[in-house]
Amino acid sequence: MYGSVGLFSTPLLGSSSTPSSRNHYKTGSGNKYCLAKQLPIRVSNGPRLQKLLGHCTFHCPSRNSTYGKVNGSAISALITDDNSAMATMGEDTEHIGILDTDPGLEPFKDHFRYRMRRYVEQKELIEKYEGSLEEFAQGYLKFGFNREEGGIVYREWAPAAQEAQVIGDFNGWDGSNHRMERNQFGVWSIKIPDSGGNPAIPHNSRVKFRFKHGDGVWVDRIPAWIRYATVDPTAFAAPYDGVYWDPPPSERYQFKYPCPSKPNAPRIYEAHVGMSSSEPRVNSYREFADDILPRIRANNYNTVQLMAVMEHSYYASFGYHVTNFFAVSSRSGTPEDLKYLIDKAHSLGLRVLMDVVHSHASNNVTDGLNGFDVGQSSQDSYFHTGDRGYHELWDSKLFNYANWEVLRFLISNLRWWLEEFKFDGFRFDGVTSMLYHHHGVNMTFTGNYNEYFSEATDVDAVVYLMLANCLIHKIFPDATVSAEDVSGMPGLGRPVAEGGTGFDYRLAMAIPDKWIDYLKNKKDEEWSMKEISSSLTNRRYAEKCISYAESHDQALVGDKTIAFLLMDKEMYSGMSCLMDASPTIDRGISLHKMIHFITMALGGEGFLNFMGNELVIIRASSSLAIRSGLTSQEKAMIGVMKKCRRQWELVDTDHLRYKYMNAFDTAMNLLDEKFSFLASTKQIVSSTDEEDKVIVFERGDLVFVFNFHPENTYDGYKVGCDLPGKYRVALDSDACVFGGQGRVGHDADHFTSPEGIPGVPETNFNNRPNSFKVLSPARTCVVYYRVEESLEESDDDHNSTGANATLVADVVAEQESLEEPASVKDHEFNPRLIEGSEVEDVVEEATDD
Secondary structure, eight states, rough: EEEEETTTTEEEOOOOOOOOOOOOOOOOOOOOOOOOOOOOOOOOOOOOHHHHHOOOOOOOOOOTTTTTTOHHHHHHHHHHHHHHHHHHTTTTTTTOOHHHHOOGGGGHHHHHHHHHHHHHHHHHHHHHHHHHHHHHHHHHSEEEEEEEEEEEEEEOOTTOSSSSEEEEEGGGGGGGGOOOOEOSSSEEEEEOOOTTBBBBBBEEEEEEEEETTTOOOOEEOOOOOOOOEEETTSSTTTOEHHHHHHGGGSSSSOOOSSSOOOOSOOOEEEEEEEOOOOOSSOOOOHHHIIIIHHHHHTTTOOOOEOOOOOEOGGGGGGSOOOOOEEEEEGGGGHHHHHHHHHHHHHHTTOEEEEEEEOSSSESOOOOSSSGGGGSSGGGGGOOOOOGGGTTTTTTEEBBOTTSSSHEEEEEEEEHHHHHHOOOEEEEEHHHHHHHBTTTTTTTOOOGGGGGGGSSSSSSHHHHHHHHHHHHHHOTTTEEEEOOOOOOOOOOTOOOOOGTTTSSEEOOOOOHHHHHHHHOOOOOOGOOHHHHHHHHOOOOOOOOOOEEEEEOOOHSSSOOOHHHHHGGGGGTTTSSSSTOOHHHHHHHHHHHHHHHHHHHHHHOOOOEEEEEETOOOOOOOTTTTTTTOOHHHHHHHHHHHHHHHHOOOOHHOOOTHHHHHHHHHHHHHHHHHHHHOOOSSSSSEEEETTTTEEEEEEEEEEEEEEEEEEOOEEEEEEEEEESSSSSSEEEETTSSSGGTSSOOOOOOOOEEEEOOSSOGGGGGGGGBSSEEEEEEEEEEEEEEEEEEEEGGGGGGGGGGOSSSSSSSSHHHHHHHHHHHOOOOOOSSSSSOOTTSSSOOOHHHHHHOOE
């Protein structure tokens, strides 16, 4: 099989196995992550494979011409002579490092060898015909609109086109004088000379690609590599137009600040720019930068993760039905505005990750990549043909990852966002759908390795992800890349050099499902401490996870936030500090703090929170968000989406209880900033007492005590620890500054006592060699740190970073005392929280759910 390599021909690698038949039902959520035996990691690959896999460092001779013709017989020999190809690589791929990490994968050695060979073959072909993977990833310098000497050159890969023109404002939408030429590999091109020393296509003017397909019909499409696209905001469902974006130097944003260094552990604030305003409208990049980023930094997050950056014509898709992959979403501003946002984040010490969607594409024809599909074969299209190219649940198109031009397009897309906009990494969306031919549909992953390595595995997609991660970490070694995968595929979070897929982190997607199950289906007394602990710690050894109690999936897409599951309609009437808290509010605030904190402390090596959940935000529902047919209900949905907002004034109002959750969120992050417990590999759960409803564990050298009992307070409660010495409170959810009752003394010293025989865990207390006693009130969590003896005398200086005697709660209280509290205009809490809607309607909706 042959594909095109941009402007010349290159082979495709062998296709993956035929996908199994798919039934489209709800994806199972009962997945379990298999824990691998803890063994030292050892990588021992041959020198040739190490060169190809390590950090993809290639020193290739420069090519004479990008447009040179490749000898067809040589290509044919390369593809058909499988035996020789495998023979040369067999020795180098014989040893797979990931098998040393997890010997349980040994039965699947052949699978790992096969995909490693496929990866190496693809890499070698890219080197041979493109120079290197890094050069291959600069497709945006060749395709789309680019300035070259004396004019603008436009190139488009469209093998199915019979004739082609470029049209736009610059030629009155008449392409008769701007016909494009096609080479033998399906790439259309034209050079438009400058006029009077100025570009013939003005900056910020509309353009489109017009072509005639096999039926003799002419169609207009947005160029695939377009860097900006806009729509008439006054017309509903109007088609988008491509925009030629090449601002003069005086209008180009110039980055001023360097990228912050990679943190030991990411504390991620997931955000949707459009929904971030306190007003019922779509917010802008610059307003987000000026108004929201300082709030994020003040809450001690170190990373911002942005949803819906890539252009998407259907706003209610939350950015997951991408139409223009190289264009920023124009609803919130221009490319220069997004650069301002990212630079502002860097100035505040915040890294910025992008939610990238390479798992599928919008099914839209007039303004998306699907418009280039006019019935041609898969090798001449961005997508697979037939059922394999269509996701019925998502109503979207599925990429052909074995196609050379698809690889160029997607890998170049990653480099574009990294280099042009200075993003610090990516969250890859929908990875489960990519990894398997069944896309995870109607599958409940149990942790059985046979579920991951079989004919159901889409090796084409796995190889693409390996190439993508190799490229990202080559051009930006400090990048952070995470994968949204519900299946728990082993090796996803291990380096490519070991035979893994190369992600830095995977999202711990089972955790929020567990919390939703508990909050909806179990009474407080039915909560199992062992099950909670097991769900939070059940992750693969040596593969880092980002934990979260709720993300946009829970907060926006057809469900309630944890706060609403806990407090429901009382959120509208019971949050005033001028009245006593009801039992529902008291329980809700307490458990909200505990659920988020234990998820952070025990659930992974990084933590994520969705915008507004730290201070409790009214939910949004989007059960219709992925459908393409616009019913009257969906039109109303889009209208609601455009008025979706975050009511920051609630946390700024001093007499409302929202400030307590926000303060605790700030303190949680500050605790990690001071003690770096998220990055610690020391994680020991010493007690999960079902009768007491208490969980005790150590993370780093901190000791965490969570009391989930709805009523019982324990005085003199014995907890185990590793190191002997004196312990003090580092963080207390019951502190008054967090809306608690202040029952735990923060100035008390807790001295340890030895337990059992040193070095004999079975004689210790809960397998810990030391213990101390604490006060543990009902529905609270308290963290203790060990006071270093060498720092005893300097406690009053408050200068130590590892064992500072200053309570995190006190730091937060001190910060808040420096801020001028919001004025209280009247002493009655106004329950009307949603502008333009009757609160009774919202309460009724919340109650109905």
